[in-house]
Amino acid sequence: xxxxxxxxxxxxxxxxxxxxxxxxxxxxPACISLNMHAPPHxxxxxxxxxxxxxxxxxxxxxxxxxxxxxxxxxxxxxxxxSELYREFGVSGVNxxxxxxxxxxxxxxxxxxxxxxxxxxxxxxxxxxxxNVESTLGMAIxxxxxxxxxxxxxxxxxxxxxxxMPSKESKFRISACNDEDIVTIxxxxxxxxxxxxxxxxxxxxxxxxxxxxxxxxxxxx
Numbered sequence: 001x002x003x004x005x006x007x008x009x010x011x012x013x014x015x016x017x018x019x020x021x022x023x024x025x026x027x028x029p030a031c032i033s034l035n036m037h038a039p040p041h042x043x044x045x046x047x048x049x050x051x052x053x054x055x056x057x058x059x060x061x062x063x064x065x066x067x068x069x070x071x072x073x074x075x076x077x078x079x080x081x082s083e084l085y086r087e088f089g090v091s092g093v094n095x096x097x098x099x100x101x102x103x104x105x106x107x108x109x110x111x112x113x114x115x116x117x118x119x120x121x122x123x124x125x126x127x128x129x130x131n132v133e134s135t136l137g138m139a140i141x142x143x144x145x146x147x148x149x150x151x152x153x154x155x156x157x158x159x160x161x162x163x164m165p166s167k168e169s170k171f172r173i174s175a176c177n178d179e180d181i182v183t184i185x186x187x188x189x190x191x192x193x194x195x196x197x198x199x200x201x202x203x204x205x206x207x208x209x210x211x212x213x214x215x216x217x218x219x220x
Contacts, residue, residue, distance in 0.1 A: 030144035033137035051097030099137035104163035115141030154207025
């Protein structure tokens with residue numbers, strides 16, 4: 001019930017359409033950026049994707065950079081370390097990734113630079129940490145959920161999450177191709193493997209984004 005103040009213009013009709021599932025149902029985006037906050041409950045047939053800090057999945061960024069340098073990859077990693085710290089360092093972008101899935105299927109990928117520039121010019125942005133405005137976690141262009149990240153870190157259609165209830169889980173995840181890096185609980189998946197059950201608290205990665213999947217959640 002705390003979602004309205006975080007969605008923006010036209011939120012009353014928008015939220016009513018989510019609850020009714022009838023009016024405006026054809027125009028609903030697949031996901032909504034939640035900025036810094038999460039709602040008290042996940043809507044029916046919905047789920048949350050919450051970005052993690054490196055320490056949340058036992059990754060020490062400084063140690064990783066050091067180990068690469070010791071293995072003779074220093075020249076390569078030195079040029080990428082700034083991007084790594086930007087994404088996964090303290091207060092990095094990954095920790096601010098918070099989105100709510102409200103329709104199925106939802107395609108996750110990196111929105112093109114052209115799409116992001118267009119949204120920026122129209123001021124259709126979401127405010128994340130340190131007063132930075134971004135399209136992170138939003139439906140933008142051909143992407144249902146923009147995971148952002150460094151250029152070329154991910155394609156526009158990298159992974160897909162669908163609502164498909166079964167005895168195992170309510171949702172399933174699949175990779176959209178064999179080139180993008182998509183993982184579930186540390187295991188890489190590619191398109192030819194098909195769909196995998198996506199359960200509450202599974203940890204996934206798509207391109208530069210690492211997040212925990214939440215479909216059963218309540219603050220109370």
